[in-house]
Amino acid sequence: MDDSQYVECGIHGRRVATYVCQHIVQTLRDGQPRGFWSAEAEAGELYPDSWCSECEAMLQEAGEWNDETEAKAGVTLICSACYE
Ligand SMILES: [Zn+2]
Ligand SMILES: [Zn+2]
Structure with missing residues (x-):
């Protein structure tokens, strides 16, 4: 599977993106x-x-990730370098 998503990070530029919940972003x-x-x-x-x-x-x-749980978690894409 090669559908890696990219995000344009203000700090790191174009990077592979990863999904995290909004609370991880806050952390x-x-x-x-x-x-x-x-x-x-x-x-x-x-x-x-x-x-x-x-x-x-x-x-x-x-029980699983779905539209509702993803909406509640506020799932967002962040840059993999920020994530690290
Ligand atoms: Zn969370
Ligand atoms: Zn970044």
């Missing part, structure tokens, strides 16, 4: 730990999608 900004969960990395996938403990709890309840 990156303020350094407050909110838990960190990742999807199983598929072969060759360097940056699996990640989300926080709160979203993990929501996911357990919902």
Whole structure:
């Protein structure tokens, strides 16, 4: 599968993008730990999608990622260098 998405980062320029929940984005900004969960990395996938403990709890309840859980988590694309 070669559908890597790219994002234009203000700091790093054009980079591979990864999906994270809005709380992870907040954590990156303020350094407050909110838990960190990742999807199983598929072969060759360097940056699996990640989300926080709160979203993990929501996911357990919902059973899977769908439009509703993704909307609640506020899933966004971020640059892989920022993610690291
Ligand atoms: Zn979250
Ligand atoms: Zn970046």
